[in-house]
Amino acid sequence: MYLPPAFRQDDLAEIFATMRAARLCNFVTATAEGLMATPLPPILDDKEGERGVIYGHVARANPQWKTAPIGEAMALFTGPDAYVTPSWYATKRETGKVVPTWNYSAVHAYGPVEFFEDADRLLSIVTRLTALHETPRAQPWAVSDAPEDFIKAQLRGIVGFRMPITRLEGKLKMSQNRTAEDRAGVAAGLASSDRPSDRIVAGMIPK
Template structure:
């Protein structure tokens, strides 16, 4: 990934934060049938290894778990907030007319080594944790025990687990850090006004952090 210095995010904790907030990653693998991409919700364990460990599962009918071997290198892409940016939001455009449209976004690329975990206990534990995490915001959180035990057992047999040992993690938060302060302030406010609150606030927060 091309990452100019002003868009780079060196803090691993901040990159982990994006993964936790946007856990649906794109798993990209080089298989005997060519490049394959799968959209999978991941669980991040930041305490394992130098950069963390990713866990996930796929349908047993998905050939990806058979198309890769333990130790194969893979890429997982996580994407956060994104939005189109019009030049009309920049005060400098109206003064000098030297601005063009762009696109701002937050992404994290994770490189790692994959390991297939075709083990019922592994899958059960991971699914239980994912459920607990993502049901936490519901008024009546669903639990695995809400369904018949034989049904859950059948569903667990239909999926295969995987782990990815993270060997490198790279972040790119493109928030117009290469533009004038007045343009960035205007951009942040404009994004919030049109409903892209998270990206607009991230733009303004980046300015505050630089000035602190």
């Protein structure tokens, strides 16, 4: 990922927060047959390893796990994003030398990938993933709520993966390269948008 110094995100806690907030990632592997990608909900275990480990699973019918990866795999996480019109810049009124852009946050995680079919490891993964998203609910559902034989049958339809993170790239592009007046104009413009994601981005622009 292209990382100009103004937009580079090096704070590990902030990078992990972006990954967790995204909830869905694109899991990508390079193979002899070309690139393969699967959108999936991951588990980020930031207590394991130096930079954390990503766990997830794919459908057994998905050819991605059957095709040997070449080099590292990667997981792409995207955060809030918004279109920025030049009309919001004070510089437009002063010089007219402005163009549209896009504000966004993103994290790219890289590492070797191990696919596994062990039933106990798969059960652990789906139990952790379910708890991650069910726990905040008023009446959370648990994997153990379903019949054991049914869960065993469901597990036979998936394959798990483990990706220790060897490097992380974080990017937070929120108009940091613009003047304070331009940033204020962008924040005000996005704050008045009907799009919820635009309003989130408005609150992320530095003053």
